[in-house]
Amino acid sequence: MRRATRLRLLAFLLIGAVAVVHAGVRYAGLGSLVRSDSYEVTVRLADSGGLFDRAEVTYRGVTVGRVTDVRFRRDGVDAVLAIERDRRIPSDLAVEVHNRSAVGEQYIDLVPASTGAPYLAAGDVxxxxxxxxxxxxNDLLVSIDRFVRSVDTDDLATVIDETGIAFEGVGDDLQRLIDGGAALVDAAARSLPATRELLQSGRVVLETQDDQAQLISGYLGDLAGVSGVLSDQDGDLRVILRDGSLAAGQLKILADDLAPSLEPLLADLVDLGDIAYRRQDGIEETLVALPWALASAQTPGREGRAHFGLALAQDPAVCQEGYVPVSEWRAARDTTHVPAPDSLGCDEAAPSVPRGSPAVIGRTGAGDLGRSAAMGSTSGSSRSWRTMFTVPLLGD
Structure with missing residues (x-):
């Protein structure tokens, strides 16, 4: 054998050995036989669920170890997990056995309930x-078989026949319904940002309602009280609703009859209201003083008799000089317009008549005992009406 051939064979053997060792360490887990790079955790299960040795252990979808042993105990199964030492997994977790495919190939999935310490450690259970x-x-197949056997075939045939009749000839409508649903989904997808904004704004509205919860509760309580009163008066309300239409008809007839005269009346009331507004102070004083005056008018009548006094003396006397003589007075039936002479006025000397200026009516002077001097200025005062009853009324 040539030297080059022997070198090629040696290189091939070395490469094959390296590949076998890598596959054994990487996929078969032979490295754990040489060094311990994992820690063991025991999981207590009610049953194996088809779990087997060398099954994968995953955490958040990532393989973190394998099942090294499945041991039976009196009331269940213990599965021993070898978890990679550099994996920190919270001890607050749930352990779920799942099927990777329809044919089996079970594995264990670690589902954490928290993200912090404490973490799993060697020897934990x-x-x-x-x-x-x-x-x-087997249980699933038995349950399905029992369910199928429990269905009455005649009733099932009836359901199928009726379903066929119900959907017969509505294929186009179903197609339009499906197309409309697809269009609705597309529109919802396009409106997703607006929908999210609406939901976020709705949170503000809901928080406002939460802040007003006490007010709303009080309003609902008051509404419940009103509803209770209406419920108690149900009979009267029914009478009103039943006879109200007749009364409304009569009111309409009355309104139609009053319509011709109502407009002039309202126009006159506007003028009357304006007059009353301009004389508001006087009306107020009258309304305040009138009850007092009426009550005072009852005092002279005592024991069925009326008591009054009459003073005939005039002191001081009335001024008569400087005016039209009695012989020249006009008859009461004479209503012609005659200008008043400007020269009329009291000509008697000041000591005999208690007045100020003899030519100006209402003016006060030295020694004036007239009404203005006695009563003072009370016009416009909120207490001016009291002067009528507390100050003597002296004539001019």
């Missing part, structure tokens, strides 16, 4: 209460 296994195929 996961209790059965946080584990689950897939449904046994």
């Amino acid at each position: 996961v209790q059965e209460s946080v584990t689950s296994t897939p449904i046994d195929e």
